[in-house]
Amino acid sequence: MGEDVEFITSGQPDRHWENLCRLYGGWNVEIPKLLTIYGLFLFILLFIPAVSLTGLTDSQMETRIAEMGVRRSFGAPKEMLLMQVIIENFLYTLLGGLTGLLISYIIILSSSQWIFFVGNIFASKAPQDAAMFSLSSLISYRVFFIAFLICMIFNLMAAFIPAWRASRRKIVESLNTK
8 A cells, every 4th residue: 555655745844935825826936036036126125215315314414514524624533423424323213213113102002992993883882892912912023123223224324325425525625615
């Protein structure tokens, strides 16, 4: 009996993405190729705002050229000016990320009574019938920190180029911009 039986595993065990594609899509897919396509797509979606952010930072640097020229004329090294701009942008990104997380918490806490309402929408006892969820089950800290890290990397790239260009200008050119 063992010689007549053919055991087909269809490439099992599957990775999560492969399982989803086979289960819901009914098709086989090359996962590395699919992840490469999705990764490139997400990179492009994040790269476009980073280029825009670079333009905004560059225009901000143009308004601060005279300030940087004065500081350089009093002996501030180029590296110090570069680090100042990068740290300022880092703090803005940190403040924006923490503000976004705080606003997410506030929205979830204030709207959980009507978002997770389980029951008749005409019932007068809505708060008692609402489902209760913890914040950690609604907000993935791992996803938040990965997204925050990616934003920090793109912000660093977007701030470095204009700050480097502004810090490399000659002192006389910087002072004559006003």
